[in-house]
Amino acid sequence: MELIENLFVGGNVTDLETIVYSLRREVPVLRLYCIVYFEDKNRLELLSSHELLHARNKNRPAKIAGIAMGREETVDLLLFMAEKAQEEGRNPANPRELML
Secondary structure, three states, X not given: OEEEEEEEEOOOOOOHHHHHHHHHOOOOOOXXXXXXXXXXXXXXXXXXXXXXXXXXXXXXXXEEEEEEXXXXXXXXXXXXXXXXHHHOOOOOOOHHXXXX
């Protein structure tokens, strides 16, 4: 699993290093949700770390764009990403441009 260079992180994420270490070792983290960009479909999906590491998603080309604790914070983080893209003159409807 690949992470983007400027990862978006929710406010309730307390130990980022441990979370990144766990994701790279394919260990799910309780209550952790990820904003994942799937290149094959050109779309973002909100997945729990358990869903992300499930066998059906392992071989799909994906990049983690954001992480947050809980689904509600993940939705807020996605909206923040869209607002930042809009402020910087990028198209917030294009998933690829949300991650820049």
